Amino acid sequence: MADDKKTGERTKAASDYIKADTDNAVFLGNAHIDNLMTIVIAIGSEIWADRQRSRIMEHLLSTKGKVTTEMIEQFVPTDAQKTAWAAERDAMTKRVYSVLARDTSQGKPFGEERKFN
Amino acid sequence: MMDRRTLVGVGAAVTTAVSSFFGGRKAEAKAKDMPYPKGTMQPRGHMERLERFANLDIESRQDFLMSYRAFINTDLSRMANMRADAILKAKGIPRDKELSQEEAISLLQDDPVIAMSTRGWLSAQQLMWNGLKDEFEGNADRYLSEMEAADKMGPGKLELKPDLKLPDYVKHEIHIQPGGYVGNEFAGHMYHYGTNAFYTGRNFNDELHVGSANNMPIPKDGKVLRILDVGCGIGQLSMALKERFPKAEVWGIDVGGPMIRYAHLRSVERGLDVNFSQRLGEDTQFPDNYFDIVTSYIMFHEVSPEGTAAHVKEAMRIVRPGGIYYPLDFKLTGVPRRTAYGQYRGWMDHRWNNEVWTQKFRTNGLPDMIRKAGFELNEKEPELLRGFGILNATKPMNA
Numbered sequence: 001m002a003d004d005k006k007t008g009e010r011t012k013a014a015s016d017y018i019k020a021d022t023d024n025a026v027f028l029g030n031a032h033i034d035n036l037m038t039i040v041i042a043i044g045s046e047i048w049a050d051r052q053r054s055r056i057m058e059h060l061l062s063t064k065g066k067v068t069t070e071m072i073e074q075f076v077p078t079d080a081q082k083t084a085w086a087a088e089r090d091a092m093t094k095r096v097y098s099v100l101a102r103d104t105s106q107g108k109p110f111g112e113e114r115k116f117n
Numbered sequence: 118m119m120d121r122r123t124l125v126g127v128g129a130a131v132t133t134a135v136s137s138f139f140g141g142r143k144a145e146a147k148a149k150d151m152p153y154p155k156g157t158m159q160p161r162g163h164m165e166r167l168e169r170f171a172n173l174d175i176e177s178r179q180d181f182l183m184s185y186r187a188f189i190n191t192d193l194s195r196m197a198n199m200r201a202d203a204i205l206k207a208k209g210i211p212r213d214k215e216l217s218q219e220e221a222i223s224l225l226q227d228d229p230v231i232a233m234s235t236r237g238w239l240s241a242q243q244l245m246w247n248g249l250k251d252e253f254e255g256n257a258d259r260y261l262s263e264m265e266a267a268d269k270m271g272p273g274k275l276e277l278k279p280d281l282k283l284p285d286y287v288k289h290e291i292h293i294q295p296g297g298y299v300g301n302e303f304a305g306h307m308y309h310y311g312t313n314a315f316y317t318g319r320n321f322n323d324e325l326h327v328g329s330a331n332n333m334p335i336p337k338d339g340k341v342l343r344i345l346d347v348g349c350g351i352g353q354l355s356m357a358l359k360e361r362f363p364k365a366e367v368w369g370i371d372v373g374g375p376m377i378r379y380a381h382l383r384s385v386e387r388g389l390d391v392n393f394s395q396r397l398g399e400d401t402q403f404p405d406n407y408f409d410i411v412t413s414y415i416m417f418h419e420v421s422p423e424g425t426a427a428h429v430k431e432a433m434r435i436v437r438p439g440g441i442y443y444p445l446d447f448k449l450t451g452v453p454r455r456t457a458y459g460q461y462r463g464w465m466d467h468r469w470n471n472e473v474w475t476q477k478f479r480t481n482g483l484p485d486m487i488r489k490a491g492f493e494l495n496e497k498e499p500e501l502l503r504g505f506g507i508l509n510a511t512k513p514m515n516a
Contacts, residue, residue, distance in 0.1 A: 010261040011268060013277050013374030013395075017300025020290040020471040022243065027226070027236045037233065038240040041185055045244065048184075049177035056173070073173055074161060086184075093184045094192065100237065101196040104229045105203060 044096060048089060055085060165321035166387075167313060171259075175252050182245045183314045189241065193234040200230045201458035212456070221460035231458070235465050242293060242470065249310055250295045253303035260303060267382040272390035273367075275381040277374050281395055286421035287372045289473045298350070298373035305351045305379020323353045326414065329445060329501040330357035334509055336409055336439045341365050343408045345435065347398040347428065347444075348372075348416030352380030352391060358412075359391045365409075370396040399427030406437035413444045415505075418478040425478070426486055433490040433512065442492055442510040445501050447475075449483060484508060491516050 028034050056075045060067040077085065108114075161169040170176040204224055205212055216224070225231050253260050268275055283299060290297040294311060298304050313320050335341050341362050346355040349369030359367040369391060371377050377393040384391045396402055398413070398420075411432050417425055432442045455463060466472045487494050492510035500507050 005258075005262070005265075007257045007261060010258070011265050011277075012261075012302055013279070013378045014296065014302045014304070015279070015283060015299050015374065016288065017290065017297045018285065018288045020293050022239065022293050022469050022471060025236075025239060025469050027232045027239075034236055034240075037236045038244065041182070041237060041240050042244055044185065045178040045181040045248075048181035049174045052177040052180070053173060075173075076162060089181060089184045090187070093181070093188045097185070097188060097237075098192060100233050101192050101230070103196065103200070105200065107229075 044093070048092065051088075051092070052085070055081075166323060167309065167321045170310070171252065171256065175248060178248055179245060179310065179314065182241050182248070183317055185241045186238070186245075186314065187317055189234060189238045193230075193237065197228075197231045197234045198456075198458050200228050201225055201456070201461070204228060205457060210457075215454060216457050216460060218460045218464050221457040222464055224457060225461045231461070235462075235469075239465070239469055245311060245314055246293060246295050246307065249307045250301070250303070253306050254301075257302065260306065264378050264382050267385045268378070270385045272388065273381065273384050273392045275378065276392070276394035276396075277378065278395040279374065281372075281397070283372055284397070284421075284424060286424050286474065290471050291419050291473065293471045298371070298376050302375050303379075304373055304375035305377075305382075308376065309351050309379065323357060325502060326353035326357040327360070329354060329414065330361045332499050332501045333358065333361070333410065333412065333443060334441055334499055336441055336511070338439055341409045344368070344410045345370065345401070345403070345408045345412070347401070347411060347413040347432070348420075349380060349393065350376050350414070350416075352377065352384060352393055354412065354414040355380065355391050355393070356384055356387065356389050358410075359389050367391045368403075369393045370398065370401060372397060399424060399431050401431055401435055403435045405434055406440075407435050408440060409437060410441045410443070411436050412442070413446075415446050417444055417446045417483060418472070418475045420478070421474055422477050422481040425481055425483060429483070429486045429490045433492065433516075436492075436512045438512050438514045438516055440512050442487070442512065443501065444483070444487075444508055446483075446506050446508075447478070448504070448506040449479065450496060450506070452479075 026034055028037065053072060056072050056077075057067050059081070060071055060075065064071070161171065163169060170179070201224075202212055205214075208224065210216070210224075268277075288297060288299055290300075292311075294304065294307055295301055296304055298308070301307065316325065342364075343366045344355075344358050344362060346352070346358065346367070346369040349355045349371050350373070352369045355367055355369030359365070367390075369377065369380055370393075371380075372395065374395045377395055380391075381393045384393070398416075413428075417428070420428060428444075432444075436442050463476065467476045484494060484496060487508060487510050491513065493513055495509040495511070496507050498507060499509065
């Protein structure tokens with residue numbers, strides 16, 4: 001710590017507030033389906049965090065021959081790496097989630113027979 | 118730019134020797150010996166002006182959520198718009214028919230693509246804020262000690278007023294930021310990183326605020342000695358104005374104590390002489406005719422109609438004759454009529470993203486309020502920020 005103070009002893013500036021009720025939002029007919037959507041996005045963020053770590057490790061191993069946690073945390077990507085990794089990230093997002101943009105208006109029920117002429 | 122961790126090191130070691138805050142080497146050495154938030158060995162530098170997150174994991178998670186937001190705002194929104202058009206067509210409703218918000222919601226809310234798109238947007242927003250909250254609250258001692266170290270430092274001053282009575286309209290968790298602007302010690306931190314996601318990473322250098330400051334009109338006599346940024350938040354426009362007008366006395370006021378505390382921290386880091394004070398925009402406590410320029414950055418859509426009227430009246434009192442009043446916010450004139458999907462999304466933003474006052478902002482007649490208060494209003498130029506409203510008001514010389 002910077003000094004011996006505990007969190008409770010520190011200068012505070014916050015006051016009371018009015019809480020939003022967004023946590024109660026149900027748009028998909030069942031709160032747990034809404035929750036699943038949140039989980040699916042959260043998993044994407046966790047995967048991307050691991051992917052970033054892997055990319056940095058690969059780079060450090062190939063250029064420095066060793067890697068430590070501190071080297072990973074302190075790593076600053078070059079502009080070229082930033083551009084390439086952002087493109088990879090956006091491609092991953094599209095690859096994984098673009099099914100959500102599928103037109104579902106022609107969706108068929110399980111038991112419906114397909115008719116041919 | 119000074120490193121925030123250096124502030125803490127020096128603050129703890131040499132509290133009276135302010136000059137040594139900027140000397141730094143001993144402080145940096147001390148700072149390196151201190152424990153950092155979990156997963157971090159030492160400060161990770163900056164992304165331009167924005168301090169990097171304390172560890173790679175949160176940086177990466179937030180980075181992904183920004184990408185997901187962009188995906189929803191492009192690909193998914195396109196499909197949702199198409200679905201809305203198809204639904205209207207199937208019901209025999211012309212696309213250009215003006216629907217009420219209730220009608221639009223009733224028609225569109227059960228479509229799977231539209232509902233999933235909306236749900237995903239909101240989930241990403243919640244995940245972003247919750248991730249930031251966990252980071253800052255989980256390492257509260259560290260971040261609070263950084264702010265404490267900066268509180269008494271200059272060159273500008275910080276005025277926190279814990280007993281200030283706040284009107285209820287400012288207490289909402291606007292855009293579902295945890296605690297809103299007043300209710301969380303790390304409101305400023307969260308706002309900075311969160312809004313950078315809103316700008317999809319294109320505001321690492323406060324580019325939008327610097328651009329707005331550089332386009333700010335000045336009084337005809339060219340005199341700019343005092344400037345006020347009302348509802349300054351984390352002080353991005355205040356600091357940009359100081360950079361453009363280095364000799365001016367610049368103030369940023371906001372109801373949110375944690376917001377201006379973070380603003381002050383940033384101004385200390387950047388060595389900018391800007392004063393930040395916790396005050397109400399409708400009761401600024403400044404003398405009559407004090408300021409040459411009074412402005413605000415995208416504030417009014419977060420203010421109640423009553424609060425808006427009171428702000429404008431107060432601005433008229435504190436702007437000097439010939440001075441400028443320019444509240445920058447969303448466009449109010451020349452805005453295309455909302456499509457059904459636009460009405461639906463407007464409701465989502467209002468009700469579920471908790472933009473409590475935005476819909477009223479669009480109809481509360483701010484330009485007329487400015488005129489009625491006694492300002493001469495020019496709605497043609499200059500545009501401070503591309504695509505935003507133009508409300509360039511001058512207080513008449515004889516007022």
